[in-house]
Amino acid sequence: MHKFPRINEYKALVYRVLLAYGFYSIVRILFFLYNAKLLKVDTASDFFALCYHGIAFDTTSIIYTNGLFILLSILPLKINAKKGFQKFLFYLYFATNLLAYATNFIDFIYYRYTFSRSTRASLDTLENEQNKGLLFFNFLINYWHVFLLFFITAILWVILYKRYKIKEDKPVSNPKYFGASIAVFLIIVTLCIGGIRGDFRKSTRPINLLDASRFVTNAAQADLVLNTPFAIIRTWSTNSFKKIDLLSKNEVDSLLVPIKHYANNPETKPNVVIFILESFAREYNGAFNKNTTIPNYEGYTPFVDSLAQHSLIFTNAYANGWKSIHGVSSVIAGIPSFKDAFTSSPYPKQKIESLVSTLKSEGYDTSFFHGAPNGSMGFLGFGNILGYDHYYGKTEYNNDADFDGVWGIWDEPFFQFFNKELTKKKQPFMATMFSVSSHEPYRIPERYEGKFPKGKVNINQCIGYTDYALKQFFKSAEKESWFKNTIFVMVADHGNTIAYDEYRKELNKNTVPILFYSPNEKYVGVNNDWAQQIDIYPTLLDMMGYQKPFRSWGRSLINEKQVPPFVVKYSANVFQYMSGDYVCTFDGKKIVGYYSKDDKNLEHNLIKQKTPEMDVIGQRCIAFIQDYMERIIDKRLETVR
Template sequence: MKRFPRFEEYKVVFYRILLAYVFYTIARLLFFFYNRNLIQIDGVTDIVSMCYHGLTFDTASILYLNLLFIVFSILPLRINHSKKYQGFLFYLYFILNLLGYATNYVDFIYYRFNFGRSTIAALDSLKHESNKSLLLINFLFHYWHVFVLFFVVSYAWIYLYKKVSLQNESSHKGITYFGTSVVSFLVIVTLIIGGIRGDFKKSTRPINLIDASRDVKNVSQADVVLNTPFALIRTLFSNNFKKMHFVDETTINTLVQPIKQYKNNPKSKPNVVIFILESNAKEYFGSFNKNTKIPNYKGYTPFVDSLAQHSLIFTNAYANGYKSIHAMSSVLAGIPSFKDAFTSSPYPKQKTESLVSTLKSEGYATSFFHGAPNGSMGFLGYANILGFDHYYGKNEYNNDDDFDGVWGIWDEPFFQYFNTTISKEKQPFMATLFSVTSHEPYQVPEKYKGKFPKGDVNIHQCIGYTDFALQQFFASAKKQPWFKNTIFVFVGDHGNTIFYDEYKKEMNKNVVAMMIYKPNSNLNGESTTYAQQIDLYPTILDLIGYEKPFRSWGRSLVGDKQIQPFVIRYSSNLYQFMSGNYSCTFDGNKVIGFYAKNDKDLKYNLIAKRNPEMNQIELKCKAYLQDYMARVMDKKLAEH
């Protein structure tokens, strides 16, 4: 029986593409192994299921990366069996595949910090870093085992590739060879289109990150189903801001009330000092965990815990994003980040009403401090957009003796610099400091080695050090004339390394410390109601008796009696809206789940048991997102 003229060629191409599937599955299993404490599974069957459903996303990535390789492999060229041509295909195959494949390995570690596969937004953040080489060296040093794994697996891939090769043939079989090549080429192109889309149905859109949640038991499993090249490629040219049309304006004005105006307090002009604390998750603070009933719980913030006794603390507070820059827009402008960071979208360069602009209109001097190289995290650019009077970074600090060698100036000396600088300001002033040290590489200054408990995970001693830096700041600030007339705000930017099982639950992964302190005031106690970063902007304006209307998607945590406490966030490729007795998950078009307030694992979907409160929560979620998208895209962030 005569074989199909190009059987041997296609067999080799198929083998080489099959190898990619094998190694993507290996990467998926390694990703799960590195992050097994964050991915909830019931057993081996869940792992098998995730690997199976992951094949759809692997197909798209593999076809994207191998499109040129496949085309050049199946072209009916007379030289395609030659040694030189096969050498060309070898380099084309591995340059593209290994570049894409390496991103999976980066996420073995990076997933612990953003709880999701890396998208193009991660690269947008990296381009602002002036010390990329130091960051790379630090990553290489601390996570050498990831690099070793990558090179070992890559070597195995190359070895297996070379095990099957084409034999050199001097000629092809005329019209039969070329005729069958045309037909097979069309068939292969059709299969590639279907593979990249995820199916052949004309009525469905190509698969996206959100589709990884379709066939999993727990939303955290979606990140195992995905692969990083897919997440990067799918977001490469995407703008995920889109208009939504669910409700009318009357519903928005009733349920969201995007224009707030408070008259709860007499007008005053206290100074405002905001500490946005890097990676300060609620988990690390003893004062925030008194009622969590975690066995053998340990906290690492003795100073903040002592200050909390005289402060108003929010023990159910959430970050409205998962990166540092997200916290900046959330806290200072009340603008959360969802699928895409607002600050890396096409829309941040517009006039924006914010805490900065409203306080400046009241005569406040404004400044922003961050001890990293100027421009790091995109803070400098966004500070300029918001209109800060002054930005103080590593450049202004101007003393590399206090540089940690990777990220920026150690917190303790930079906090003292912060105190010295703002003490020269004319009152009233608003000053924001974004801390640095509680970040990779989780080190403390040499002179403090051993002073702070190492704890159970890498970040614990850094949390203790930053707490100490705050103590030293307050010791100095108390001596200043501005101190007693100042509102101090403390908030974590996002979560970080998790130790306790309670904080591995989906709805607890990004809870942060949030606290307001004013010397000799009645601002004290513990609030267990929902709170979020975007609430701080309206809360501060309420506290100082700001009389004018202003745009805010958050609510005052000390005086809003009309908007029920709520939290909106984006996690595991879904919007999550929490209010009252339930939380809902929303895919951008429809609600796909309702969960009881205490079901932090999102185990029991109650969507089949809808009730009026659930319907109202869905309406709030849709109204909120509709107004958010419209105001951002129509550049109405400063309009009332």
């Protein structure tokens, strides 16, 4: 019976890759031993569970690091098994692996000061140091034991690598050799692509730093799941976070007022329920388009439209980012995302003052609901960083009969589950519901086919279905004892498919509805001022009469006196700051344009006719970006009390 061509080469490749996994496991154990007090792992079973979850992150690092080595090992070159070629592979293997591996050892010590794995930002910081040689020498002297451990493990790795020798196979026919090689090549490439992404299932994005927080009971443990090469690789091209220094601190504080302290309302403790509705753009909501000039406009939200008659709504509101996770950080923590997502940057794993932390300090139970598989979209990881007490996903729902087959549990049954879980809770509670069904592939349950208008674009009937799910939720919730003592918020995470040209204009992109409803109808009306997702957090604290100062880049939409209405977002490769009658555009270094708020496509730059009002708006724009970058990079996302 003939052997499979190149079987010895493939065995050697598997052995060498498994060696990398073994040494990544060793360095994870050493990292823990150096930083056990900071990582706070209670039991051996917890430790091994975290190590197990780390395999996905190790896989990504190992494949990135060994990509060229793997490729050269499997190409049908007919010289792969020869001594000279194997010697070349040996040097390539260790040149790449040991360089990446060494970064883990640096974090044995550096972690004590940064409390996070080193990232691209860490390298950027080092780049600015003029005495790199002296710093390295001092590190070598002070932490000689770290270098010793590195060299011991490196030497052991080399010894083990050399133990498996490749013997040249007997020549086989070219068709058999190349046919087998191509088949194995395709299999290995497929596995490598899945390994780099970190998930072989349907997923919206490759795993990133945030996903490590899915598996932890406290935020620090995420760094045990991670490895340093992964942290550097995943943040290599996502660090657009750069400090700017164009205004003094006093100017920034006076223009922006980053620390809010309201005294407008008596202190109360209502329940807070926030619906972040997937892709539920302003365009689709009839109540938010009453003054539209769009010919033959159609909306698809009859229930939200009816609820709006008894609510405070904002018809000129914007998302502060472009993805679902951006919506969560903006709404719950008041942290917008600009060129790059805050949650995918090197900086999300820090103490963050948010609606979660402020309400927990007041005795609230906090929970996050999302009907998708647990951890989807990075919500579980970021939720753990924010400190939610409970996370409810597809796992907790525990009934795949209601699974839509792609994303998660259909909105209608999951919203009913939401209501039942809230009813079990002790008041006061704060709960966030992130919907699922208004998403591609834009399907609705079969039993509702034909019930909702197909509309003009693919998402319209899904919007109708989610609107119906909301109606059913409120029908059930209003019977519960907690309902009357609750403030409800509805907002979209971002926009989606556009039907009308009016919403394709630059200043109408990514507009969202914002609605506040309370059964006592304390807040009712229509507000056409500038509003945005990051305003929801301070508005709720103002409504509740929260008595302490707190960090917020947004403003209260009901009583704010210090900062006029504004919107800040990133689009068309510039920061856009909208306030009053104008829109300012800023490239990160200088103001590049001023436009009338009615110039929806930003076609007529007024910078040469700059007025005092424009100048103030420009200063506020710079103040916002300057403070945003400083607080995120310096890890000052909470009020210092």
